[in-house]
Amino acid sequence: MSELHYLSATELSHLIRTRQVSAVEVLQAHLDRIEQVNPRVNAVVTLVAEQAMDAAKAADAVEPVGPLHGVPVAHKDLTDTAGIRTTYGSPLFAGHVPERDDLVVRRLKAAGAITVGKTNTPEFGTGSHTVNDVFGLTRNPYDLTRSAGGSSGGAAAALATGMVPLADGSDMGGSLRNPASFCNVAGLRPTPGRVPAVSEIAAWYTLSVQGPMARNVDDLSLMLSVISGFDPRSPYAIKEAYAPEPEEGVAGLRVAWSPDLGGLPVDAATAAVTATxxxxxxRLGARVEEVELDLEDAEVAFRTYRAWFYALAYGELDGLGANTAWNVERGREVTGADLARAERARSRLYQRMADFFDSYDVLIAPVSQVPPFPAEEPYVRAIDGVELPDYLAWMRSAYWVSVLHAPAASVPAGFTPSGLPVGVQIIGRPFADARVLRVARAFEQATGHASHHPPL
Structure with a gap:
């Protein structure tokens, strides 16, 4: 029991439900771990230890109420939590305390999970490097001089170090997948609508989704089963309940492999890991074929819709950070013709990939084009000798996939010679979340990389 903080959520749930360990003991193990390692990585930025302990004591006094009864969980600082400070990583909201829980938080609580605190994120989740002017920088637990990724970097670092067994995150351009890759944990960008998005300003916006993060795929599936499900306040919520596929393994499945998603530059160390x-x-019995892809339509679609959204969501705020302000300015430049061009491009790409997935069950590719980069650098400026035009460009391997309206998981694939984690991205056709997780689980169990913990 000395390593309670590194047990999976599935294991912890079983131990608590069978009274082999109490929710108080589980929570205390994680609070001790937070005290031990969080000062070095800065992943959990608002801790509610007393509130969590009260909830754990209450959980021990009753019969289990759900599949996560007594299991600790942390919420991204973009996710509203009633009575708990939620800053969105912005000085403009440094003292903000919401009155209402986000839908994901309500569903986790209903399943019995216990909130321990909030995890760090860049301002409004802007970018795949977790640093802001409220809480500072989140560091990679495998190398404290490196980035933990983003924008769910706090969640990934907290999971990797055993501070929590589950964490929620969000993903517009890779924010669930990139930090999972950088920190050797698992993250799933679900099909839009799998986890309903409830919004009063952009209810039909499908590029941004919420999803689960964990240290293994079984826990991803467990958490997804809790936070998914229809809600009529989301106009594109999926009505069918999520359920894991009954089949296991990948024998006979058709796997497409793309080392560069259609010509993107990839760092040599990352390429070497993902090529395995x-x-x-x-070896697991799948039929693997290297494919040539054409995803360039995703570039104009993603950048146009992202810019439009930033102007819509944050355009009336003064005092924004540089990255957020840059996105807002790009959004103010978007015209009706730009939106038409983006919609045509995305529609072409969607139909092209629908035909593609008639021939393949999943597509595998790099999650990120680089391994974790130096934490003091704001973003990656060049890859494999190719200069990049701006701070977004190094994330194309993730944000091109966001445009596909498809589920995509990041699972640990190995380590560079210097010990930095690298993930592989498993992408399925829209609505095939269960297939993606089935394939991810088979890969995880065959490789064992997910069992490796950082040397903190």
Whole structure:
């Protein structure tokens, strides 16, 4: 029991439900771990230890109420939590305390989970490097001089170090997948609508989704089963309940492999790690084929809709940080013709990929084009000798996939020679979340990389 903080949510749930361990003991193990390692990585930025302990004591006094009864969880600082400070990583909201829980938080609580605090994020989740002017920088637990990724970087670092077994995150351009890759944990960008998005300003916006993060795929599936499900306040919420596929393994599945998602530059160390993935699937009985992709329509679609959203969501705020302000300015430049061009591009791409997935069950590719980069650098400026035009460009391997309206998981794929984590991205056709997690689980179990913990 000395390593309670590194047990999975699935294991902890079983131990608590069978009274082999109490919710108080589980929570205390995680609070001790937070005290031990959080000062070095800065992942949990608002801790509610007393509130969490009261909830754990209450959980021990009653019969289990749900599949996460007594299991600790942390929420991204973009996610509203009633009575708990939620800053969105912005000095403009440094003292903000919401009156109402986000839908994801309500569903986790209803399943019995216990909130321990909030995890760090860049301002309004802007970018795949977790740093802001409220709480500072989140560091990579595998190398404290490196980035933990973003924008769910706090969640990924907290999971990797055993501070919590589950954490929620969000993903517009890779914010669930990139930090999972950088921190050797698992993250799922679900099909839009799988986890309903309830919004009063952009109810039909499908590029941004919420989803689960964990240290293994079984926990991703467990958490997804809790936070997914229809809600009529989301106009594109999926009505069918999520359920894991009954089949296991990947024998006979058709796996497409793209080392660069259609010509993107990829760092040599990252490429070497991800190139080991096809052989794993072949050993497991899948039929693997390297494919040539054309995803360039995703570039104009993503950048146009992202810019439009930033102007809509944050355009009336003064005092924004540089990255957020840059996105807002790009949004103010968007015209009706730009939106038409983006919609045509995204529609072409969607139909092209629908045909693609008639031939393949999943697509595997790098999550990120680089391994974790130096934490003091604001973003990646060049990859494999290719200069990049702006701070967004290094994330194309993630944000091009966001445009596909498809589920995509990041699972640990190995380590660079210097010990930095690298993830592989498993992408399915829209609505095939269960298939993606089935394939991810088979890969995880075959490789064992997810069992590796950082040397803190």
């Amino acid at each position: 993935a096809p052989a794993v699937f072949e």
